[in-house]
Amino acid sequence: MVAHYTILKVLNNNVVIAQSPDEQEAVLIGKGIGFSKKAGDQLESSDADKLYVMKDEEKQHQYKQLIAQVDESIILVMNDIIQYSERKLDVKFDEHIHIALTDHIAFAIKRVQQGLDIVNPFLKETQLMYPKDYSVAEEVVEMIEEHLNVHLPDGEIGFIALHLHSAATNRSLSQINRYSQLMNTLIQMIEQQLDISIDKSSINYMRLIQHLRRGIDRIESGEQVGNQDRLAKVLKEEYPVCYNTAWKLMKVMQRRLGKTVSDAEAVYLTMHLQRLSSQ
Numbered sequence: 001m002v003a004h005y006t007i008l009k010v011l012n013n014n015v016v017i018a019q020s021p022d023e024q025e026a027v028l029i030g031k032g033i034g035f036s037k038k039a040g041d042q043l044e045s046s047d048a049d050k051l052y053v054m055k056d057e058e059k060q061h062q063y064k065q066l067i068a069q070v071d072e073s074i075i076l077v078m079n080d081i082i083q084y085s086e087r088k089l090d091v092k093f094d095e096h097i098h099i100a101l102t103d104h105i106a107f108a109i110k111r112v113q114q115g116l117d118i119v120n121p122f123l124k125e126t127q128l129m130y131p132k133d134y135s136v137a138e139e140v141v142e143m144i145e146e147h148l149n150v151h152l153p154d155g156e157i158g159f160i161a162l163h164l165h166s167a168a169t170n171r172s173l174s175q176i177n178r179y180s181q182l183m184n185t186l187i188q189m190i191e192q193q194l195d196i197s198i199d200k201s202s203i204n205y206m207r208l209i210q211h212l213r214r215g216i217d218r219i220e221s222g223e224q225v226g227n228q229d230r231l232a233k234v235l236k237e238e239y240p241v242c243y244n245t246a247w248k249l250m251k252v253m254q255r256r257l258g259k260t261v262s263d264a265e266a267v268y269l270t271m272h273l274q275r276l277s278s279q
Helices: 058-070 072-089 097-113 123-129 132-150 152-167 173-194 203-221 228-237 241-258 264-277
Strands: 006-012 016-021 025-030 041-046 050-053
Touching: 006 025, 006 058, 025 072, 041 241, 050 072, 058 097, 058 152, 058 241, 072 097, 072 132, 072 152, 097 132, 097 152, 123 152, 123 173, 123 203, 132 152, 152 173, 173 203, 173 241, 173 264, 203 241, 203 264, 228 264
Parallel strands: none
Antiparallel strands: 006 016, 006 041, 016 025, 025 050
């Protein structure tokens, strides 16, 4: 159904702020949609490639400020990127992605143009923790290169994947970064406690990362895993170093997340650690 909108403000040739018949303020994005238009002019919803209502007034204000600072070509590409990513991941993003990801990519492009690069220390872990988001982020980087003729470094794939995951799960980026930092702490502890250097290209490392990520999700959601007392006793006797290390890891997770960790988690962690230590 086509709705009629009254333009409140033209932000640039491709973005306008308009009011719907029920007096909701909306952002309308489309190539040339704001050209030669002024406040009070009428538009139809079908005129826009993308239309969304920002219900949060603070986010509305932030987006308007951002639009004024970002090149119009980036805004149009971001519209395509966000729509494409939603389809690929089969999710509806939190509206904050229009601000956070647009700002991040605009700044990343500026850094590349200035010859600067920021190293992403969690790139491999991000790929293993969020494989679907990472895969879409790779395509996003290709879209940016195709449409804006800017090649972003591989580290940006990881940063973009985190933004996508944040918007898809409605978790703050700071919370997701906290998980990445926790993961890094746990990996360093494992290497120190077992006196090993982990091959981060190995299948066992991939399994460990995915297990730790699922473990963090279980702890956060309060999900309980089945009792494994008999197996725990066997593992404690057979692999005491790995078993004790698993408990140390669990204590760190419990302290960082502020939630109780099921004893059974130590059993599964011990098995992963034993695989790594026997490589």
